[in-house]
Amino acid sequence: MSYKNILVYLNDAQMARKIVQHATEVARVFEARLVGLHVSSLSRGGARAHPRVEGLTFSRNEEADHLRAIFEEVTNQGRVSGAFRQIDPTDHRPIDIVIARSFASDLVVAGRTSRDWMVSPVELPAHVIRECGRPVLIVPEKGEGHELPQKVILAWNQQREATRAIYDALPLLRGASAIELLLIEREGGRAKLDGYSDQALGAANDFVMALAQHGVRPVIANLKCSGAPIGQQICARANDQRADLLVMGAYGQSPIRELLLGGPTHHVLSNMTTPTLFSH
Numbered sequence: 001m002s003y004k005n006i007l008v009y010l011n012d013a014q015m016a017r018k019i020v021q022h023a024t025e026v027a028r029v030f031e032a033r034l035v036g037l038h039v040s041s042l043s044r045g046g047a048r049a050h051p052r053v054e055g056l057t058f059s060r061n062e063e064a065d066h067l068r069a070i071f072e073e074v075t076n077q078g079r080v081s082g083a084f085r086q087i088d089p090t091d092h093r094p095i096d097i098v099i100a101r102s103f104a105s106d107l108v109v110a111g112r113t114s115r116d117w118m119v120s121p122v123e124l125p126a127h128v129i130r131e132c133g134r135p136v137l138i139v140p141e142k143g144e145g146h147e148l149p150q151k152v153i154l155a156w157n158q159q160r161e162a163t164r165a166i167y168d169a170l171p172l173l174r175g176a177s178a179i180e181l182l183l184i185e186r187e188g189g190r191a192k193l194d195g196y197s198d199q200a201l202g203a204a205n206d207f208v209m210a211l212a213q214h215g216v217r218p219v220i221a222n223l224k225c226s227g228a229p230i231g232q233q234i235c236a237r238a239n240d241q242r243a244d245l246l247v248m249g250a251y252g253q254s255p256i257r258e259l260l261l262g263g264p265t266h267h268v269l270s271n272m273t274t275p276t277l278f279s280h
Contacts, residue, residue, distance in 0.1 A: 003030045007105035010038045015111040016070045021146040023109040024078040034082040036071040039094040102132035109137045129250045129278045135168035140272045149245030150177045161249025165279035169247045179218035231267025238274040250278040
């Protein structure tokens with residue numbers, strides 16, 4: 001498995017260079033084709049929004065030209081095959097365009113940004129992660145560097161979403177120097193993230209052996225639950241270990257439950273400082 005078609009979603013000029021740098025490095029290593037997607041902004045009332053960057057106000061076309069220039073500069077420097085696409089959402093919701101364009105990609109790269117159309121910074125990646133059927137790499141606002149990851153944390157709860165995320169991340173994992181398979185022990189000694197399976201350590205050993213067949217050899221780490229939200233503990237572990245990639249499943253519980261009661265996905269999206277690959 002490799003990444004041969006990568007979609008990078010660009011709708012925030014402040015984050016654009018950082019996001020394209022991340023996507024370009026992945027595309028360069030895997031000799032992938034990179035498509036930059038910009039969906040023209042709409043305000044809540046349907047009028048064209050005028051985004052601001054460092055005190056400057058862009059018109060719709062000026063923003064697209066600015067994003068195109070960044071995309072072409074970075075991809076040319078990285079010697080990556082790329083194409084920039086500007087889409088006008090006249091007859092479709094912008095989020096539907098992003099999701100539909102994701103279907104032809106092996107990996108989607110987007111940003112956890114401070115500005116976007118019609119949805120909050122958390123809701124935008126959440127919609128894409130839930131609906132596109134592809135792994136989504138979210139680049140946080142904070143943090144430096146865009147090289148391929150060397151220290152990776154795999155948050156695994158023995159559920160479908162987390163297992164899929166790890167296998168979706170295999171191309172990135174093969175080049176990492178340190179990989180941790182993180183199991184969180186709740187009260188009672190059960191090693192699990194979300195309270196689903198018994199005998200987690202045995203299952204984890206089997207899982208490690210399976211990953212080894214793909215050239216990936218993680219070390220199992222058990223983290224006793226301190227009573228804090230699981231998402232908070234995952235973020236804290238990634239920060240403590242200075243990980244440069246977190247891999248986790250997304251929305252293993254219903255979106256309504258996640259929204260009303262909170263959950264690991266929502267917490268990580270809201271507080272992330274580490275690039276994170278999500279799969280649903």
